[in-house]
Amino acid sequence: MALIRLAEVAGQERAKRLLRLAQSRGRTAHALLFHGPAGVGKKMTARAFAAFLLCQAQEGGDSCGRCPSCRKLAADNHPDLLVVRPEGAQIKIDQIRELKRTLAYASSEGGFRVVLLADIHQTMPRAEVANSLLKTLEEPPADTVFILTAVEAAGILPTIVSRCQGIPFYPLADELVRDRLLAGGLALDKAPEIAAISGGSLVRAREFAEGGLLASWGEVLSELLALSPVRPGAVERVFALAERIAGLKEELEAMLNLLQAWLMAALLAGAAGRAGGEEVLAAQRRWPPARLLVKLELLRLAQRQLRCNCNRAFVCEVLLWGLVTD
Ligand SMILES: [Zn+2]
Numbered sequence: 001m002a003l004i005r006l007a008e009v010a011g012q013e014r015a016k017r018l019l020r021l022a023q024s025r026g027r028t029a030h031a032l033l034f035h036g037p038a039g040v041g042k043k044m045t046a047r048a049f050a051a052f053l054l055c056q057a058q059e060g061g062d063s064c065g066r067c068p069s070c071r072k073l074a075a076d077n078h079p080d081l082l083v084v085r086p087e088g089a090q091i092k093i094d095q096i097r098e099l100k101r102t103l104a105y106a107s108s109e110g111g112f113r114v115v116l117l118a119d120i121h122q123t124m125p126r127a128e129v130a131n132s133l134l135k136t137l138e139e140p141p142a143d144t145v146f147i148l149t150a151v152e153a154a155g156i157l158p159t160i161v162s163r164c165q166g167i168p169f170y171p172l173a174d175e176l177v178r179d180r181l182l183a184g185g186l187a188l189d190k191a192p193e194i195a196a197i198s199g200g201s202l203v204r205a206r207e208f209a210e211g212g213l214l215a216s217w218g219e220v221l222s223e224l225l226a227l228s229p230v231r232p233g234a235v236e237r238v239f240a241l242a243e244r245i246a247g248l249k250e251e252l253e254a255m256l257n258l259l260q261a262w263l264m265a266a267l268l269a270g271a272a273g274r275a276g277g278e279e280v281l282a283a284q285r286r287w288p289p290a291r292l293l294v295k296l297e298l299l300r301l302a303q304r305q306l307r308c309n310c311n312r313a314f315v316c317e318v319l320l321w322g323l324v325t326d
Helices: 013-024 042-054 068-074 093-103 127-138 158-162 174-183 191-197 202-210 213-226 234-246 251-272 278-286 289-307 312-324
Strands: 031-036 081-083 113-117 144-151 165-168
Touching: 013 042, 013 165, 031 042, 042 068, 042 113, 042 144, 081 093, 093 113, 093 127, 127 158, 174 191, 174 202, 191 202, 202 213, 202 251, 213 234, 213 251, 213 278, 213 312, 234 251, 234 312, 251 278, 251 289, 251 312, 289 312
Parallel strands: 031 144, 031 165, 081 113, 113 144
Antiparallel strands: none
């Protein structure tokens, strides 16, 4: 993985300012929790801040990109950056034990040591595993900084949250997402629409721009907007659409994310009186905010059920009925 510098992280100026300020005063907390929506740069910032802490020649509030430490990071080969990746879906208790054994020794380079634990709302759902980490979070070895990331702090054990300094991350501005898409040479003509529907998530916007999903997405949206449960043939059309979506395989999750972003954009556009894309406006005109909220809740339920390996076709049918109902 290439070295990432803080300056390269899109937006999140407040988070970056907080982190740099604490560091310049020698007051970086020993456990940080980056929390906020998915795809807005938490993991990227975690890597960039780790590089900053480990850099031997920091300059201008950032890593230098040239010192031995930066070069090791660029080669994905820095002994003092410990990335705990889940084995399978979750982090195992043995991995935490192993981490503790490693931390019992001094850092290799004599400076900071950084431990990254990403997406802990998914990778660390078991209290047993989280609890095994608590003591270390409370009394970490000297010069060790833990950086945890999570989508919203709500799903995480309060005991973990209380031992970390929370750093909030926010949705990115549409213009920033658009500019990054354009800079990446992606979907030049579609960049503004994609940005508008990305919910401030660059990851989601890229997912949207790159996949074959874009074509399906347009068709699914127009079919959804055209469907009304009271019209003849609605049952067959809803089932056909459900079958099509369920057949998306790995892209199903992205499709549901897009539906979520679309409804969220309709809700926010209504709240702020902002203009959105054509489909966003159509949704906003058709459903009042209370209905949009119900639909968003249905989407969350469907996402949860799919993660639990429920029957995909069935989950999609129930979801679509809920989505087309006025
Ligand atoms: Zn450096």
